[in-house]
Amino acid sequence: MEFVTIRDHHEPIISREIFEATQREIERRHELYAAKNGFANRYAMSGKIICGECGSTFVHIQRTVGNGSPVDAWRCIRRQREGGKKRAIGNGDEVGCNCCNLHDRDVRDILPYVVAQVMEDRESLLQRFLRCPCMYSLLL
Numbered sequence: 001m002e003f004v005t006i007r008d009h010h011e012p013i014i015s016r017e018i019f020e021a022t023q024r025e026i027e028r029r030h031e032l033y034a035a036k037n038g039f040a041n042r043y044a045m046s047g048k049i050i051c052g053e054c055g056s057t058f059v060h061i062q063r064t065v066g067n068g069s070p071v072d073a074w075r076c077i078r079r080q081r082e083g084g085k086k087r088a089i090g091n092g093d094e095v096g097c098n099c100c101n102l103h104d105r106d107v108r109d110i111l112p113y114v115v116a117q118v119m120e121d122r123e124s125l126l127q128r129f130l131r132c133p134c135m136y137s138l139l140l
């Protein structure tokens with residue numbers, strides 16, 4: 001499929017300045033995320049799924065199922081690094097996470113519903129995003 005781009009053809013949903021500032025912020029967060037977590041953030045959903053148990057982000061993994069074939073899946077960083085069973089360690093801290101793995105196909109199946117929900121509420125989300133202090137620093 002070939003795409004044709006016609007620049008400045010119609011009234012934009014957001015201004016070019018906000019679009020470009022957003023792209024810079026996405027890139028900045030991408031680099032920060034990779035530096036902090038050691039994961040490359042290379043999948044569309046990288047860093048966008050938050051664990052309901054521990055609050056860390058999900059990362060893409062490949063699991064091997066019974067017949068030895070690889071399956072694309074997602075799991076939270078804490079579970080990936082510390083194990084799938086939350087437990088106390090000597091100093092009173094806890095490690096691990098009891099969350100479950102998500103099959104990549106399930107993530108792909110629910111994505112259209114999440115996008116539809118976001119689009120329904122896009123004005124409110126955009127306003128919340130624009131009120132974020134990091135956006136002010138980018139726009140000033």
Ligand SMILES: [Zn+2]
Binds near residue numbers: 052053056077
């Ligand atoms: Zn977790």
